[in-house]
Each structure stands twice: as C-alpha cells, then as structure tokens.
Amino acid sequence: MQTVVNRIDPEDVLDLRLRAADGRPSDISRARLALRLLGEEPETVEVGELPVDNGRIRADLGGIELRDGTWEVLWIDPDGAEVPVRTSDPGFSLAEREAYIARPRERDLRVLRSPDGRLRVRAAAVKPHAEVQWVDVEATEVRLAGVLAYAALGEGRHEARLVARQRGLSGVSEIPTEVEGAAFDVRMALEPLVEAHDFARKHNEWDLWLAVPALDAELRLASHADDVVGKKNRVRFPRTLLDKGERKVAIRPYYTIYDGLSLLAKDGGTASEGDR
CATH class of the missing domain: 2.60.40 (Immunoglobulin-like)
Incomplete structure (x- = not known):
C-alpha cells in the first residue's frame, strides 16, 4: 500500500x-x-x-x-x-x-x-525553546523574531528578556522585550558584545536565550521546526563590523551543531584595514 x-x-x-x-x-x-x-x-x-x-x-x-x-x-x-x-x-x-x-x-x-x-x-x-523564524543583520544590531515552541503560555503580552551569554567567559548582555501570545520580535544592540570582546581569544561566542518570567524559564533560541539538517554547515548569515578603539570586531549570527542560534565575534582587523 x-x-x-x-x-x-x-x-x-x-x-x-x-x-x-x-x-x-x-x-x-x-x-x-x-x-x-x-x-x-x-x-x-x-x-x-x-x-x-x-x-x-x-x-x-x-x-x-x-x-x-x-x-x-x-x-x-x-x-x-x-x-x-x-x-x-x-x-x-x-x-x-x-x-x-x-x-x-x-x-x-x-x-x-x-x-x-x-x-x-x-x-x-522535546522541551520548550524559542523558535527563530527571522534573522536580520544590520549595522549595529541584529533583529530576531519567532515563536515559543512547546510552551504553555497564555494569550496577551508577557515580559521577557533576550539574554546573550559569552561562552566560557563572564560577559552577559540583556535586552528587555515582550512576548505577545507566543510571538517575539526583538532588536539586539551589538555594542555591549563589542565592549566585552576579548581579542586574546580567536572566537568569542555568545549563546542566546529568551527569559520568560511567566514560564519561570530561559528558552534557548534555535530553529528546529523545519526539515533542514545540519544548519551549521548549510546556513550562513552576513557579518557586520563594529569599532573597538583602533580595532574592529566582526559579528555574525550562526547555528551551532545542535541548531541553536548564537553570535560569533572575531577580530575584524584595524580600522584602516576595515576601510579598504
């Protein structure tokens, strides 16, 4: 059959x-x-x-x-x-x-x-996560939008915070936002990540979470709803360059091996090199 x-x-x-x-x-x-x-x-x-x-x-x-x-x-x-x-x-x-x-x-x-x-x-x-449906890289910020997945959250507006944690280091950046129904749409300023950037490390990774007090939980930002396997090697976002003194920091979103969404910050060279 x-x-x-x-x-x-x-x-x-x-x-x-x-x-x-x-x-x-x-x-x-x-x-x-x-x-x-x-x-x-x-x-x-x-x-x-x-x-x-x-x-x-x-x-x-x-x-x-x-x-x-x-x-x-x-x-x-x-x-x-x-x-x-x-x-x-x-x-x-x-x-x-x-x-x-x-x-x-x-x-x-x-x-x-x-x-x-x-x-x-x-x-x-499965456990609840923040399903990312839209990523937009701008000059000094990243826009992230999506919905809560597998979460029991009622209708209406709910307070939330986008939390970025510097992997292996102590850096934390938080942006107040809201969840309306199950949807979130937040713009994340990148300047705090630039200020916390450690040039002694080849990579500075920032893992992203959506803290929702009504759920008493932090939900990892990820993309699991579609049928794309191995996004880390299939999906590539553009980068943006920001100044830190005489140097530049290159930041771009990326997917981890588990399809979580994080930000990767690297040495972007000197200001003069960035203008070439």
Whole structure:
C-alpha cells in the first residue's frame, strides 16, 4: 500500500491518504497498522485496526508510548504479514509544523520519507525553546523574531528578556522585550558584545536565550521546526563590523551543531584595514 499524503496533526493523529498499488484510489474499508523501531533494539508497536473512510486513515498516536527514534510504518495484511508502507509525499509543511510546535508537549512526532520511499515516524523528547523564524543583520544590531515552541503560555503580552551569554567567559548582555501570545520580535544592540570582546581569544561566542518570567524559564533560541539538517554547515548569515578603539570586531549570527542560534565575534582587523 502507498500513501499520497501523510501528516501528523497537532493532536498527534497520523493522517494518511491511500492509493492502491495500481495507482487507483484505495477501496478498502479497514486497515491494521503497526510501527517498528529501527536500530539496534528493534521493537514493534501495533497501532490497531482502523476504519478507512474514502481512502483516508486517521491513527491516533497520542496515547501510544514510543521510544525516541525512527519508526517504520507497517501495513498488516489479513494473513498477518507486516509490509512497509510506501509514500510519494515528503510529508513536510512548514505551516503545519508551526501549528504543531505551538502546542505544549513533551514529545514531538513528525513523518519522514526514507530515500527509498518508505513512510516513517520520528519520535523525540522535546522541551520548550524559542523558535527563530527571522534573522536580520544590520549595522549595529541584529533583529530576531519567532515563536515559543512547546510552551504553555497564555494569550496577551508577557515580559521577557533576550539574554546573550559569552561562552566560557563572564560577559552577559540583556535586552528587555515582550512576548505577545507566543510571538517575539526583538532588536539586539551589538555594542555591549563589542565592549566585552576579548581579542586574546580567536572566537568569542555568545549563546542566546529568551527569559520568560511567566514560564519561570530561559528558552534557548534555535530553529528546529523545519526539515533542514545540519544548519551549521548549510546556513550562513552576513557579518557586520563594529569599532573597538583602533580595532574592529566582526559579528555574525550562526547555528551551532545542535541548531541553536548564537553570535560569533572575531577580530575584524584595524580600522584602516576595515576601510579598504
């Protein structure tokens, strides 16, 4: 059996639209599905027998315990044989992912398509973070905008602070801001980072957090909602040069190996070199 549409909605319901092997709409009325964990410790969990409504299956995964990892979706034939479900759908919609992360949750489920076209579900434990959706580098500041992910924050305006911490050193810069609903939009002045810059270090890294008193938490700025893997080597932001005495400091945002958003400050040369 093959799916042409596969999604997981905010209620953790796996929504599948089926096509028979010959490409025609499926005319079956019942289906049995299971999930098989891939890896060194395989495990199979039966989802159960489900109705098929006009070629559509909706399987509630919310109450099923799934270990972190990638699970292959299996179709169980009437004779009990487990057959991997194949799909022509990559299964990703950024708008749907943003709706998904807007709900408080401790486990994230998303559908994947393997290189050979098999349908899979990835399960991962999650905690709230500040999902970055926009980064704009200006001459003396950086604008950061996004939404809170997996956080239980009510409607209205909430006080917050953007906190930049100098990795391995004592530097801290804080910018008052607000979260409206789940959205944040803050401009971060870079001058405090320049003042704290240590030229004796090759790199000065600044990790970014959004402190939200209403949640009694600091949320790491990161980008996890999309399907881009390894942003550190795939996404590059422009730099800006700021003066520190006779020298310059070059600052640019960057993604860490875990897709957290940080700022990298380096020696930008002398003022005369920067003008060349």
